[in-house]
Amino acid sequence: MNNSAILSVRNLTLEYQTRSGFLKLFTHKAIDNVSFEVQKGEVFGVLGRNGSGKSSLLKVLAGTIQPDSGEVICPPNTTRSLLALGLGFNNNLSGRDNALISCLLNGYSKQESQPIIEQVKAFAELGKFFEQPVKTYSAGMRSRLGFATAIFTQVDIMLIDETLSVGDSAFKLKAETALKEKITNNEQTIIFVSHSIQQIKKLCQRCLWLEKGVAKQLGTTDSVMENYLADKQETVKI
């Protein structure tokens, strides 16, 4: 692992097994021998078509699923949090209680959590719904709560899966601005999956292009984007 790398992924492979008929199992390689490193303070993008393995990769990086082979290495005590739609909340608890649980899981005491929860409440703009169970929320409202919770609790690596793509344009802009502020001090490491090429261009210095689970290109966002867009246009022509 390079000195300033906060995350090192080596030869990662993940297979899903699904039933394709009575007693028949179908194996699908969602991530195929992928390796890369992310530096501390870097905003790293992952792009690729539908089904290319982006979300699966983030889940492995967050430790919510185990790979079949390969490894994910971080310095000791590195905290990681996956911000993805529908993940991580207890549906029966209110937005406030879910925010409190996130704080406690990130090592804050109940007392230290109170001002953070008020910041989350103000940022998420959920009004009285903040006190209602999360199961009553729309996808956009969950996204607001998830984003606000992640932005105000300190984690070493934020793993963001599509959450910025949901919600109205005013909130998207506010979320992007908050992320940029967090990025400017070069402390926050972010791994960011998005279908929005504009968002990846705006936020990420480097990115990884996944194609059917394989790392097709790893490099600066400009160089990867050039080939990715050319490839997309080729496919549209065909």
Ligand SMILES: Nc1ncnc2c1ncn2[C@@H]1O[C@H](COP(=O)(O)OP(=O)(O)OP(=O)(O)O)[C@@H](O)[C@H]1O
């Ligand atoms: N739980 C699962 N069981 C079986 N196959 C799965 C499972 N989750 C994902 N897959 C398959 O693994 C592949 C990668 O899926 P993944 O969701 O990681 O892709 P993605 O790039 O995030 O897609 P999208 O851009 O559409 O969100 C797809 O072919 C998908 O069908």
